[in-house]
Amino acid sequence: MEQQSRLTTVLVFLVPQVLSLIIAEYKVSEEKAAEMFYASELYKGLEDEQTKLWHLSANALFVMFREARETGKITYPEEA
Numbered sequence: 001m002e003q004q005s006r007l008t009t010v011l012v013f014l015v016p017q018v019l020s021l022i023i024a025e026y027k028v029s030e031e032k033a034a035e036m037f038y039a040s041e042l043y044k045g046l047e048d049e050q051t052k053l054w055h056l057s058a059n060a061l062f063v064m065f066r067e068a069r070e071t072g073k074i075t076y077p078e079e080a
Contacts, residue, residue, distance in 0.1 A: 010054045011046065017058030018065065025066065042068055051076075 015037070022033040037043050042065050046053045053061065053076075060077065068074045 007047075007049045007054055014046075014054065014058055014061070018061050021058060021062040022065065025062070036069075037065065040065060040068060042074055045074070045076075 019030065019033045019037060022028065022037060023030060026033070026036070028036070042053075042061065045051045046061065056064075056077065064074050064076075
């Protein structure tokens with residue numbers, strides 16, 4: 001349970017940063033950015049503590065998000 005609590009805490013700070021980057025890049029509202037991100041495969045991976053994606057910076061996650069939107073694939077970094 002402690003792992004899940006830590007993950008939730010990290011996501012509370014990390015997700016808004018990623019959403020800000022999506023808003024800036026795609027010129028969408030906060031609601032649309034949240035819809036885009038929460039529906040993404042990247043977010044599903046981010047929610048899974050085992051992937052360790054929550055260790056990455058908001059910028060790294062945004063780059064992965066953009067890549068997935070453009071290519072349909074996500075390249076996971078070695079350190080994840």
